[in-house]
Amino acid sequence: MCPHANSDSIPTSQTEMVAVDISSPKVNAVNGVNGANGHGGSHPSHQQRRNPYAPRASDFLNNVSNFKIIESTLREGEQFANAFFDTNTKIAIAKALDAFGVDYIELTSPAASEQSRRDCEAICKLGLKAKILTHIRCHMDDARIAVETGVDGVDVVIGTSSFLREFSHGKDMSYITKTAIEVIQFVKSRGIEVRFSTEDSFRSDLVDLLSIYQTVDKIGVNRVGIADTVGCANPRQVYELVRTLRGVVACDIEIHLHNDTGMAIANAYTALEAGATHIDTSVLGIGERVGITPLGGLVACLYAANPEYVKSKYNLPMLREIENLVAEAVEVNIPFMNPITGYCAFTHKAGIHAKAILNNPSTYEILRPEDFGLTRYVSIGHRLTGWNAVKSRVEQLGLTLTDEEIKDATAKIKELADVRTQSMDDVDSLLRVYHSGIQSGELAVGQKEALDRLLREHREEQHARQRSLSNGKGVAAAVAAAA
Incomplete structure (x- = not known):
């Protein structure tokens, strides 16, 4: 478990760069893993080279090519310091995420405020393909409000670490278990999905975690959630906890990863390798403090493992539009080093790199910019x-x-x-x-x-030409003034 423990916007012109013909030969990495949902990547042809670091078909718990994204910009993202989303902005973001193809869209608890409740109801009425979830405390009052909004599912959470039990809600594990059962059974009785998650999972006692997860799994919860609430976990800890939990519960496993130590994307990928099925993300990673797993960064990471699967699942050219929309809403710039959409993400400068890129872009690119509606440049x-x-x-x-x-x-x-x-x-x-x-x-x-x-x-x-043009404009202005 865990120990206790300068931005640039995308330019409108590439004034120092050469656009590279995207029809150049490409080499795709395809991992050959077929997902349980039938969306697995196609087998590589004799012209394609297998990525030696991609998931292995022999690892039957690996879900790198069989996962779902729970997009939390409209819940976790509202906790970002700069965030204030009015109803129209929330609807625009929800529609964009739906067009991109995320599986779920998570909204702020309708118990948070009257406007939050109205916004939740409005988004539920849009008829989006993505399932709409809302995130609530493990409390019957919140659950009663949530199930009346029209959501497809309710995400229930309560802190289980000694820190949160002592300094936040003050409840013991017996109370937490009893309340979780009550809330889950109530939500299930309304015929909608329910997920139960612990908060601060990586600083919680392992026996406590496995005990409550087993309990809620037995009463039919759709997913259990693991949360690295303070961003303290590393990939090995994530792998071990998810793998252990996978052997204890039969339901799906969701993971929510904060990025305080820069580990969120690596931890998300590792969680899928260990058997997790759902990953929480937000656009640009916005959220509490430094946020959570960024949607674009996770997509880049998973694309590198199995591009055909990711291309079949998501409308990748929409990513830049979504990030620009959210960046404008929270008044930040797209970071220059942002995966995929950073302004120099597909710019090549060094002479040796440029020569190889011009011969075959796969020499120095694991991502194909044209798959994201973008262009590579040589500076x-x-x-x-x-x-x-x-x-x-x-x-x-x-x-x-x-x-x-x-x-x-x-x-x-x-x-x-x-x-x-x-x-x-x-x-x-x-x-x-x-x-x-x-x-x-x-x-x-x-x-x-x-x-x-x-x-x-x-x-x-x-x-001389510029001086002549300037003089001509001056004469024309004088004539116009005299007239």
Whole structure:
């Protein structure tokens, strides 16, 4: 068990990058595991290479290719410091998550406030494909309110660690067990799903946990939940607890993982390997403190293991739209290092990387940007650029240069980039001037002074043209004013 213990938004233009043709050859990693629901990935063909680190078919408890996501942006996400979702925003987020394909959408308890109750009822009436859940305390008063909202299921939770039993609700395990049975039986009597979860599971006594989970499993709970409420667990602890629980209960196992120590995605993946069936997520990971398992990060991790299964299950190009929607609602930027949607997630810079990417993107990419409706880029206006990346840009511009000439032009780009990073316009201008000089006979490979002269003349022409345009605008404005 547990011991006691700068953002950038997505740019509107890629001014220093070359878009790479997405029709380049690809290599998919397919793990060959068929999920129990019949959604398993297809068997790899002779042209595909098996991922040696993907789940093994022999591990019969492994659910990496047979899982469900309980999306908690509209419950856990409301606990994020910046979050305030009005009804229209909640509906927009719920519809977007449904279009993406999440299995469940979890909402704030209708017992929290009158508006929370009305919002819960409104979302239940949308007719979404995803099942709608609400999250309540293990208390009959909350349960009575929840079952009247029209939800498909109720998620019941109560703290079981010594910390929470002493300093939060003050109840012992006997009371917790008795109340859990009462609430679960009541919810079941209404014909809807019910999950029972302990809170602060990884700091709870293992005997207490297994005892109450066995009890609720016997009375027919749909899922039991494990919660790393303070984010203290590591993958080995998660694996051992889920594996142990899998041998004790017959129902599904859900896991809720906070990210205080940066372990949420790794812990979620490990939980599935150990036999968990449902993972709680939120968009961008928003939630209490630093939040929980992020939807996009988990999808990236699971895609890497079995892309065909994940593509068949979710509308992946929707991910960026959902993250932008939530980011705007809570007034944060998409982090630059965000999996999939970070602005440099599919940008390649180093010369060796760029050469390999241009030959086969799978050399330096485990995720295919086109599967997410995105594009890869090769950044070339810098001192690390390689001539193969510059050659790709030359071809895109429709210029004709030999390899030796491209290498010569690349040396000039590197020289200029030692002073400042060159924009794509800067690079394109240099390549066009170089090409023009070669074609006119004014330039040859190695003639540095001639190239400097041609570039200087080009800059002077550009400045003269800009001055002329400015003067023309000034005259036009004066004439208009006089009229």
